Every structure is written in C-alpha cells, then in structure tokens.
Amino acid sequence: MREILLVVDVQPSFAPPDWLVTGIRTLAKRMPSVATVERHDESHTPFDRQLGWHPARDDDSLVDVDRVFIKYGYLPPREMLDYLVAMQLARVLVCGMQTETCVLAAGYMLFDAGLTPTLITDLTIGSSLDRTGELGTALWRHHFRQLTTIAQLAA
Structure with a gap:
C-alpha cells in the first residue's frame, strides 16, 4: 500500500511527552514521512492578539x-x-500534537483534497483542553472513519 506518515507539530513549543516522540520516531524510520512545524509570525496568524x-x-x-x-x-x-x-x-497516516485542533485540521485538508487521512490513535495527544485526545479521535471517527494503531500497522 502506498502510504506516508504525516507528523503534526511534534516540536519543542508543544512539549510532547517522550513516549509520543519515541513512538513516532520509530514509525518514521520504517516509512516515507513528512512533518509540519508550527512557527509564529503574527502577520500570518494572530496568536498573540487573540490567544495571548x-x-x-x-x-x-x-x-x-x-x-x-x-x-x-x-x-x-x-x-x-x-x-x-x-x-x-x-x-496518509496522521499522528502528532493536538488531536482536536491541528491534527484534525490536517485531516480536513487531506480529506477535501481527495486523500484518505488515517489517524494513528495511540500516536496522538490532545491539547490542554483534552490531553487524552479522545475528543479529537471521536471527531476524526465521525468525519473520516479511518483509524488505526501501532499494533495494527505492525500486523
């Protein structure tokens, strides 16, 4: 199957837990992979002005x-x-930080482009609103249906 791993915002600003970084690094070594990194430029996105x-x-x-x-x-x-x-x-296998925000936003964009976004549920973590990622996973299941785990990928 032709697939790629998309790593969403696993970067120092979001302080990802070690288990998440280690798990994603292990998987990224086994397949083609890309990542997004969110950077700040207030002229692009008003994080400071709106969110402080x-x-x-x-x-x-x-x-x-x-x-x-x-x-x-x-x-x-x-x-x-x-x-x-x-x-x-x-x-596109999707994992990373902030399941209900940035990860979900990537899912919408991929889906709208005709791709098949598939969330790796045990390689994602939610924002401070829901660190478990359960809210984002439920939204993903509802909108895209495609979910997997590390164990399912290894099988």
Whole structure:
C-alpha cells in the first residue's frame, strides 16, 4: 500500500511527552514521512492578539522525516498538500500534537483534497483542553472513519 506518515507539530513549543516522540520516531524510520512545524509570525496568524500565546519563531521537528513543511496557524501549508496529492497515495497516516485542533485540521485538508487521512490513535495527544485526545479521535471517527494503531500497522 502506498502510504506516508504525516507528523503534526511534534516540536519543542508543544512539549510532547517522550513516549509520543519515541513512538513516532520509530514509525518514521520504517516509512516515507513528512512533518509540519508550527512557527509564529503574527502577520500570518494572530496568536498573540487573540490567544495571548504563540509557538516559537524557530522551532524544528523533534522527529527526523523526509521533508518538513513550515506552517503558520492550524492548517498545513498548501505546499504540503500539493506534495502529498502528487504522490498519489492510498492513505496518509496522521499522528502528532493536538488531536482536536491541528491534527484534525490536517485531516480536513487531506480529506477535501481527495486523500484518505488515517489517524494513528495511540500516536496522538490532545491539547490542554483534552490531553487524552479522545475528543479529537471521536471527531476524526465521525468525519473520516479511518483509524488505526501501532499494533495494527505492525500486523
């Protein structure tokens, strides 16, 4: 099956737990992979003005991947979407930080482009609203239906 791993915002600004970084690093070594890194530029996205917080201006991915795409805000950049569409993938395996926000936003963008986003439920963590990621997983199941786990991928 032609697939790729999309690692969403696993970067220092979001303080991902070690188990998440380790699990994603292990999987990224086994398959083609890309990542998004969210950086701050108030002229792109008003994090400071509206939320009183912002990611760093110079964060990098904590996972070595084939290609990193910089984004400003919740949505992945168009450049990443064009890259993935051109690959004619069977599915995009999605993992990372903030299941109910940035990860879900990536799912919508992938789905709208005709791709098959598939959430790796045990390699994602929610935002401070829901660290378990259960809310984001439920929304993902409702909108895209495609879920998997590390064990299912290894089988």
